[in-house]
Amino acid sequence: MKFDSNDLYASLMHELKNHLGLLAMTIDSIPLQNDPAHDGVVDDARLLCQRVVERLQQALLIYKAANGQIKPSIDAYSPEDLVRELRDTAVSLARGRLEVHCGIAPETPAIAFFDRTLIEMALINAIHNALAYARTAIWIEAGIEAGRLTLTVRDDSEGFPEPILSGYTSDAPNRSGGTGLGLHFARMIAETHVNQGRGGELRLANQNGAVFCVLLP
Amino acid sequence: MAQNAVNRGNDELINYAALRALVVDDYPGMRSALKLTLSNFGVTKIQMAGSATEAISRIQNNTFDFILCDFNLGEGRDGQQLLEELRHRGLINLDTVFIMVTAESIYEKVAATAELAPDDYMIKPFSAEVLRNRLESILLRKLAFKEIYRHFKEHDLVAALHGCDRLIDSKPKYLVDALRFKGELLNALGRFEEAEALYRQIINMRAIPWARLGLANALHLQKKDAQAEEELRDVLVQAPEMVAAYDMLANVCLARNDSAGAQAVLEQGVAISGKTVRRQQKLGEIAHANGDLESARKAYATALDKGRHSVFVTPTDYGNLCQVQLEQGDLKAVAETLKNAKNILQASTDGQLVMAVVQGVAQQQAGKPEEADKFLREAARLRSDGASADAPLLLKMAETWMAGGQLEAADSLINEVARNAHDSDVLLEKAKQIYLAAGREDVGASNLKAATADVRKLNNEGVLLAQKGEYRQAVDKLLAACHEAPRNPRIIMNAVWVVLKCIDLEGMDEELLEQARRYLDEAARQAPGHSRIAGLRLHMKEIENKFGIRRRSAT
Structure with missing residues (x-):
């Protein structure tokens, strides 16, 4: 079986973005309990999740930059x-x-x-x-x-x-x-x-x- | 530093609880997460669809104010194809908010024309706050455009234009949006020079690609095709992924009689985004006309494959693929195409007509004239019962009749095609070639001359009478011309024009107006997007207003 690495890469990115989006939305849906021991952990998880999203976006940007593709769409x-x-x-x-x-x-x-x-x-x-x-x-x-x-x-x-x-x-x-x-x-x-x-x-x-x-x- | 507060303060303008929303995503987990996100800011009337087909059926049976759609919908049509179909079929209007969710920011450039663009994009992953802000901005924008959209829906383009001007003067935030809409209105009204000036005004602010495309279109509509081509080629150097520019450039190339260039350009567009059915169809037509049968076959086949469930695919597309396969002498492939499309084609008389003609031609090529005759008889019967086919297929039918010795039937059919296309050089040339191949050049020349002369004469006389101010007689002449050539867009548009002029000056004739309305709809079917149609609609609207006729229903 032959794989096209570009296609695989694209599908992988697609799934990664879906899962991350879903994870962010899932964390957002956890209700606060006015208990620092609980809420603090949830907050940390949210921020961390946003950080991961950010790193993913940066990774994609590097990929595009390497292909000379960062052209802003104004x-x-x-x-x-x-x-x-x-x-x-x-x-x-x-x-x-x-x-x-x-x-x-x-x-x-x-x-x-x-x-x-x-x-x-x-x-x-x-x-x-x-x-x-x-x-x-x-x-x-x-x-x-x-x-x-x-x-x-x-x-x-x-x-x-x-x-x-x-x-x-x-x-x-x-x-x-x-x-x-x-x-x-x-x-x-x-x-x-x-x-x-x-x-x-x-x-x-x-x-x-x-x-x-x-x-x- | 002095700062203005950034307050929301718009909540009283937007009633999220009343908003009817549709979430389209093929992944159930994402659908429910989006539903939860929306309900967190008050949107509770939410329906969900897992595919384009399901979305269309929901939209046909319900009204939605807001559609949130993932670009990637798994098997079948993607979000962009769904949007195109919704716009094309009028299932959503300008008031409906359509937000596309994509994983790739490059998508923006793929769908850069206003006709095909959603109201906004969300790039995954995104947060609830961003979604809420985007939705709110669009809803407020639609509120600002409310009157403009209402006029537009009523075909009152001039009133819509004035609305844009008011927005341009009073709401700097919507300046660019209002200019963009105004540019499209100016083009629809045939005011191309003003459109050109407007797009240059936007480009002066910033050379945004869609404005440069607008400029190229305005130039093309003024027949300044060399300038249009220069603009588009430069856009493509800057933004090679902008597929709408390839589509437009192909039209410009055709206008400059550069059909090889048009094919090359469309092939580039298809390489970037091959899923658009209409791009593949166009590529097929151009390649076919260029005699590049292999490319034509590939494009037609892809159009059918990608558009299996699309409204943009009609029996004509199957007919086109079969014609290429027939010209290649690949009868096995023809049989295969018909076999695969059997259910679809048998579902309509137009489809049955395509099947009958193609089978007739195939039998003739296979050396079975009796069989061929049987199928063509069937085709003739379907036509007399009201089935219709496009001109190239009819010419194929005539060609086969001629080859089988049925000269009278062939001549009469070619005469009919010629009458309805008296100014189409391409079709008339094709007809000429058929006669040439049959060794009946002289008969052909006189048949074609007679067919086009009648129509041309009636048309010219009618136009002349109208110019002399004798509108009543002009109407008679042009309606006679329409009777001869009921599918000839140029003739029909002239007739509509003169009927409206006549009513305007000599008083209302409701029957005549109704006839003009039907002809105008036919012209729009035969020549979709023709630059005269919007102007004629506008004129008709003015006549209706003048005589207090309420439009019965939108057509």
């Missing part, structure tokens, strides 16, 4: 809708442990042009990080800076470690647990967004906590 989207969707996701993951704030700067355009799937992936990863390290709250914001749309995730943690801010993300550990991979991907995603010669950018800073900002032309 369309018109509402930054406000995006921020609201991310806020709801963050609130659900925080489950009241942390405050989730969001805001739209008044001059933010009603619609902007970007690849929603890729941008969400970058921001969700930042939100997971923020939720893991924030002391009390995280902020999700949209705005505009010199003609570029800014999408920002901030927290009140101790901030990024120095090596990450200096740009040595490839071999430096990201704070404690992670590998800095997420930031690497976010930078890649931001930079694939090019418009009329201007490129996208990922900007990291420490300002009363960690500030993760994607700028899109």
Whole structure:
């Protein structure tokens, strides 16, 4: 019997995504019991599940990048809708442990042009990080800076470690647990967004906590 | 930094409890998980379907506001084929929310045309919050477009256009959506130059692929095909997976008389997404016309295979495959095709007609003229009872009659085909070739000339009378032309035009208007998507309004 490895790979990915989606939805359906010993475990499981989803998406992105296939599919989207969707996701993951704030700067355009799937992936990863390290709250914001749309995730943690801010993300550990991979991907995603010669950018800073900002032309 | 609060505040606009939802997924575990997710934010009226067939039967028997459908539905049709069929058959309208669930983000580019695109995509795995937000955004957008959609459904395209303009001026969030819809309306109204300007306006904001496709289409409709081709070729360099661009480019190539180019382009499209029945059918037709029988056979066979349960497959498709197999002299394959399709073809008189003609031709080729005659007699009987077939099959029938010596029947059938296609160079050339092969070139020339001359004369006289303002006489001439050529879209459209003009100026004649309405429906069947049809519908609507006629029912 002959196997087509591409077909096998595609079916495998398909099933993996189905199972993961199902797992996430199953965990979501576990009712809270106001008992930290129970609820804490459920919360951990949810966050962990989201992390696995994230890693899978990143793995697929690497696969595509290796085939030179990361071309953003740009369309018109509402930054406000995006921020609201991310806020709801963050609130659900925080489950009241942390405050989730969001805001739209008044001059933010009603619609902007970007690849929603890729941008969400970058921001969700930042939100997971923020939720893991924030002391009390995280902020999700949209705005505009010199003609570029800014999408920002901030927290009140101790901030990024120095090596990450200096740009040595490839071999430096990201704070404690992670590998800095997420930031690497976010930078890649931001930079694939090019418009009329201007490129996208990922900007990291420490300002009363960690500030993760994607700028899109 | 000053911040505006991001408040939901839309809950009073959306009543999730009243929303009738359908979840389509082949995997039972996923269906129930999605059902649970939806019920968590208040959607409780949920039905479920495990396949496209089941979904269609549910949609035929119920009304749904929201369909959440997985792209991958296992065996049978996929989610995209389901969506196309639902749109094509009018089983869902613009108010229905259709969200496609996919495992691959590449899908977005596959279904980039508005006609084929769902309202949104969800890429697996996704969370309840994302689903809720997407659904809410679409429902609010549909609310903003409510009046526009209502006008559109009533064929009042100009009112829909004004609605878009109001949205463009007042709701920046829906600017691009409103421009997109307006572009389609402008094309439907035949206002191609304005459509071109509009798409250029969008491209100035950002060169989104669908806007570039819209621009190419507007150029193509203005017969600026060289520019259209340049635009599409560049789109495909940027986004080679965008299959809609291959389809459009094939049409542009045909308009430029580059049928080899059209075939090459469609073959590329098929390589990326071969499941679309209509793409395979088109490839089959073009390859057949190019004399590439092997490619034509493959495409026709794939169309039948992929579209086994699809509305896009008709007896004509079986006829097409058989004709290629006959031309290849592969009678065994013809018999096999007919055997496999026996149940389907016997279910309708049109199908029986295809079978009878194909068997007749096959018997003739096998050197059994008596058998052939028997089948063709049967075909003639089916036709006199109202069965219809497309022109190429009828020409095949005539060709066989001619070969069997039944010259009168052959000439009369070819005459009929020619009358209904008096301006189709391809069909007339085919008819000419049949006469040439039979050594009856002179008879053919005079038969074809007579057939087309009558229709042409009546048509020209009618148009001339109309130009002189003598509408009543023009109507008589053109209705006579319609009687001669009841399936000739150009003639029928001229007749409808002049009837409407006549009523407009000389007063209502309800019987005449009803006749025009029937002819317009026939024209839409013969030449689907023809650029004049929307304009004529609009004109008809204006006449109805002017004389206070309520449209009985949508056709």
